[in-house]
Amino acid sequence: MLAQYGCVHCHAIPGVAMARGIFGPPLENIGKRVYLAGTLPNSPVNMMAWIRAPQTIKPGTAMLDLHVTETDARDMVAYLYRLR
Numbered sequence: 001m002l003a004q005y006g007c008v009h010c011h012a013i014p015g016v017a018m019a020r021g022i023f024g025p026p027l028e029n030i031g032k033r034v035y036l037a038g039t040l041p042n043s044p045v046n047m048m049a050w051i052r053a054p055q056t057i058k059p060g061t062a063m064l065d066l067h068v069t070e071t072d073a074r075d076m077v078a079y080l081y082r083l084r
């Protein structure tokens with residue numbers, strides 16, 4: 001799913017084959033980080049919101065709106081928090 005939406009082109013994600021992108025920050029230890037994208041307090045709810053609409057949260061950010069569904073975003077957040 002992380003590959004399907006193209007997350008892997010920009011992010012390095014442990015456990016996901018081909019996720020070696022270096023355009024965005026690596027997502028290992030993302031569950032331990034205090035802020036997402038430097039602005040958003042890190043919580044599962046905020047991470048879901050970020051993944052679904054980064055341009056709304058931080059207009060002009062280099063991460064594109066990928067039109068991730070709510071269900072898919074929830075699964076991604078669950079996976080990413082398990083990486084810590």
Ligand code: HEC
Binds near residue numbers: 006023037061062
């Ligand atoms: C076009 C490249 C690109 C794609 C595709 C992309 N991202 Fe990002 N992502 C970024 C960039 C750049 C940032 C840093 C944004 C900022 O700080 O303004 C970021 C930030 C993040 C963050 C916060 C990381 C941190 O250290 O604060 C998460 C979580 C994240 N992306 C998850 C995802 C997921 C999940 C997907 C797939 C649905 C995805 N990204 C797709 C470029 C991308």
